[in-house]
Amino acid sequence: MHRLQIALTKGRLQDKSVELFEKSGIDCAPIRDPGRRLIHPLPDYPMDAFLAKAPDVITYVEHGVCDLGIVGKDTILEKGHSFYEVLDLGFGRCKFALAAPKGTDLYSGYHTRMIASKYPNVTRAFFDKKGMDVNIIKIEGSVELAPIVGLADAIVDIVETGATLKVNGLEVIEDVAPISARLIVNTASMKLYQKEINEFLERLEKELERHA
Numbered sequence: 547m548h549r550l551q552i553a554l555t556k557g558r559l560q561d562k563s564v565e566l567f568e569k570s571g572i573d574c575a576p577i578r579d580p581g582r583r584l585i586h587p588l589p590d591y592p593m594d595a596f597l598a599k600a601p602d603v604i605t606y607v608e609h610g611v612c613d614l615g616i617v618g619k620d621t622i623l624e625k626g627h628s629f630y631e632v633l634d635l636g637f638g639r640c641k642f643a644l645a646a647p648k649g650t651d652l653y654s655g656y657h658t659r660m661i662a663s664k665y666p667n668v669t670r671a672f673f674d675k676k677g678m679d680v681n682i683i684k685i686e687g688s689v690e691l692a693p694i695v696g697l698a699d700a701i702v703d704i705v706e707t708g709a710t711l712k713v714n715g716l717e718v719i720e721d722v723a724p725i726s727a728r729l730i731v732n733t734a735s736m737k738l739y740q741k742e743i744n745e746f747l748e749r750l751e752k753e754l755e756r757h758a
């Protein structure tokens with residue numbers, strides 16, 4: 547039997563993934579206390595878990611080094627994909643939103659707007675769909691700062707509770723896309739290890755349905 551290789555996004559999605567796996571009857575003790583180790587063979591299930599940053603989860607799955615991956619829809623939308631997205635895991639729920647300082651009228655006037663984002667591809671696709679020409683500036687984090695200091699007119703960023711926007715005097719102008727964690731599968735693995743992957747998928751689906 548093939549030992550499935552799965553890449554998990556480190557951090558919050560990792561904790562939620564472990565929670566889901568354990569509820570599905572898969573012992574994840576090694577990932578609960580990972581230390582600095584990055585590869586974790588699971589003790590009673592034919593699976594090895596890798597811990598990686600979100601964009602790298604996609605890279606490992608696309609290259610077939612991992613059969614499976616758990617990653618946020620935000621990263622999938624930004625990086626594009628050549629893999630199967632098979633399951634919405636329901637956790638890590640938030641959204642992409644367009645936001646600006648309170649009272650901003652982004653759609654009137656003639657000058658080309660400057661939009662700051664950690665997600666330039668998502669931002670480009672959103673404004674292309676509107677037929678609106680914008681300049682996009684890539685920011686690596688704390689994107690909310692950009693319109694406050696005058697670097698940008700608005701931002702496209704992840705909004706979860708809305709607290710970061712509120713405390714910085716910004717508001718949502720439009721929702722861009724909903725986000726949650728997804729299970730992704732390498733296209734060749736899907737054929738080669740169909741039996742193992744289906745068994746794993748069914749376990750997760752059964753557990754997710756119990757809470758639906």
Ligand code: PRP
Pocket residue numbers: 664686687688689690703704705706707708709710711
């Ligand atoms: C994310 C996101 C927002 C914040 C939204 O940032 O970019 O800043 O969380 O959450 P809220 O709506 O609940 O306030 P993260 O903490 O990942 O750090 P970053 O800004 O450095 O990307």
